[in-house]
Amino acid sequence: MSAQPVHHEGPIIPMPPLTRDALREAVKRVGLVNLPQFDLEAGRAFDQASQTGSTAPLQLFLRRWGVFVAIERDPGRAARLREAERVSQDDTVGESEFRAAMAEVNRILREAERELEI
Numbered sequence: 001m002s003a004q005p006v007h008h009e010g011p012i013i014p015m016p017p018l019t020r021d022a023l024r025e026a027v028k029r030v031g032l033v034n035l036p037q038f039d040l041e042a043g044r045a046f047d048q049a050s051q052t053g054s055t056a057p058l059q060l061f062l063r064r065w066g067v068f069v070a071i072e073r074d075p076g077r078a079a080r081l082r083e084a085e086r087v088s089q090d091d092t093v094g095e096s097e098f099r100a101a102m103a104e105v106n107r108i109l110r111e112a113e114r115e116l117e118i
Helices: 020-030 032-053 055-072 075-088 095-116
Strands: none
Touching: 020 032, 020 055, 020 075, 032 055, 055 075, 055 095
């Protein structure tokens, strides 16, 4: 008996609240390899917030990782983003393919940003 790949349509996890702990758990589920970067950036954001007395570094950190989770929790969306990024970095594609790829990247980022505001 062979194992068949599992295909998901739509999100594989719910969108978590924009808190460090909730996002960290989500990153563990959708992109474990990114967890060290998450932890590094969390520490930097905390240090910057402490040094400046501003919550802006923490807010930027939470939004950045919220967008990451919003994209990665939907395998189809994540695959579309990776393909659009690949095309946009391919020196052999024409101007119209490049523009279409960049439009797709922007569309995906806007979709993910909207999920943060729900």
